[in-house]
Amino acid sequence: MMRVLATLFACFIASASIAEKVVATGDLGVVIERATGSVLIIDQSEMAAIARVEGLGDLSHASVVFSPDQRFAYVFGRDGGLTKLDLATQSIANRVMQSGNAIGGAISDDGQLVAVSNYEPGGVRVFDAETLDMVADIPTQSKTIGLVDAPGRRFVFSLWDAGETWIADLSGQDTRITRFEDVGANPYDALITADGRRYIVGLFGEDGLTAFDLWDETPSPVRILENYGKGDEPLPVYKMPHLEGWALAGDRFVLPAVGHHAVLWIDAQSLTEVGRTKTHGQPVFAVARPDGRHVWVNYAHPDNDTVEVIDSQSGEVIHRLKPGPGVLHMEFTPRGHQLWLSVRDENRIEIYDTRNFLKLGEIAADTPSGIFFTARAHKSGL
């Protein structure tokens, strides 16, 4: 009898600890620890890391998308590894090596398809989000870059070698490809605007950018911002700004200038430059607070210890902070009350109050780079 009671008691304790382990994932996020092939799972509300998961391979330049229920993160590694991470159980649910060398991925608007952009071999591969079984293989004979999801179970990407943009429509039985040639020399990155309307390609081989209006019945490539390019001096490629950092602030996009200490203000409708703001260094990311009122900017080496905040109405720098060397990435909480940033060379995440710029907390992390909150699950093009 005592043994039964003891067993029951143990059972009760075990059940209670499981019951307490309801993990609500809506305010969680993932931090890439690039040097160690691991990720931290972070909790916004706790302002803390709640778990480290290891064994994700080469995570340099890694990025993350999330399932619609926000339980799973898909981590795209540099070595072609695609890892499905379970945020509830804090473990790897599945992992495939889908190519030899990859750069980024996307998830379809219905959450059922995960696509990866590959360098080696070139092309895009599409996987079932549930099983990670491959459902479409789209070879391109070229490195692919700038892969994004577009509404209607579509993916859009560009070809570094061939100077093309392709739209892959997976809404029907077969994959339908639409190809656009003469997009420009050596597309190096691209973005889709938050409304899924405009796909904009950065060119390494020439000045200017190329834009598509995906709302057109027959979209076509249009050159914009002819003065936007590699700058006055040729620059090494690692200094090209991330285009995914285009931020919509009111009726204007803000965009890192290439090869200048400046951000450009672009009219959101006409896609023409309407102004620029001088900055502390060469911008890498310019990220708008979700309400669009402020834009936070980080910089390339040797100014990557500094972050500046620009008022989107006046265009003026209103605050400067120096978190430390190697500020690689910034992520706002979904409603913008906090900004989280990674300080790679000092192995920490810092958390700021976006109203008064006070530091609210720090989290230890091993060479952190990208920070991705699960709220991205509900946005297009992220």
Added chain:
Amino acid sequence: MMRVLATLFACFIASASIAEKVVATGDLGVVIERATGSVLIIDQSEMAAIARVEGLGDLSHASVVFSPDQRFAYVFGRDGGLTKLDLATQSIANRVMQSGNAIGGAISDDGQLVAVSNYEPGGVRVFDAETLDMVADIPTQSKTIGLVDAPGRRFVFSLWDAGETWIADLSGQDTRITRFEDVGANPYDALITADGRRYIVGLFGEDGLTAFDLWDETPSPVRILENYGKGDEPLPVYKMPHLEGWALAGDRFVLPAVGHHAVLWIDAQSLTEVGRTKTHGQPVFAVARPDGRHVWVNYAHPDNDTVEVIDSQSGEVIHRLKPGPGVLHMEFTPRGHQLWLSVRDENRIEIYDTRNFLKLGEIAADTPSGIFFTARAHKSGL
């Protein structure tokens, strides 16, 4: 010994079933069943109801907001009941009767405060989101309407009797109130734009609307759309359109006209009318698909069996459907691939593919009205 084994086995089964019950809440939602004081918890990915929770009191005109981790829904009842619903355990976590008669609520941008707008007694009460303890009581001597959250731990609301708008700032130790008089006669509803910038008040007592630019250092009430009012004929108040339905489509808002079979197109920057589209009936909600390309519109009695879809580029009605009598509310999935709508008088939810307008499924519900997906947790002003 056998009893110990049997107990262990039972323990194992119990633990396994708990472990399987990881409830990822990112794709869940709540449907108000107004006649029975109950709610359905719905699952987008399953296209199904997964639970019914009863005992929420009078849910006519009820609305819902969500905690940042998307585990909890706060349901605002007509009878002053404030219910905290746990979507993970599918049960009521807490419930308070906070007034005798209430109309809607909001949650602060940091997710820590829940505010409720009261008719009887008039005023706004603010509660700790964790405990539902009252942390601020803001009497107004007037029915309050149009309560929304604004960035920076603020709430904005208006006074039906007094024709005023108040901003309550709870970012410091004490609640700071800013009052604006002469907002107009009998504000009946209000909205805040998704960027948290503009607070716009509908007036029952006169034509036109009143707008505040909350980005101004010293905001002031400005009359806009002087031709927007009760229409050519006086109408009973229950036909006034919901202002929360203002939808941003590209660079224009679309807005139900009052007393006309039309929606108005409003320039998002100047807040002036730039066009209108004739519709099947008197619009109640005009809701933009998240990408802004289409706007779905439902209508007041006797046309409340019909929904129309308008192309935001051409301004033309491109599709009409007749789900059945009493279409009360429409909610898009966060990335817009589906629209869910309630057909009150036929006791069901219907699910549509927004690309081809095909019906994908139905869910039985008892006199359903509002549909609220948890992705709202990550948006301002909802």
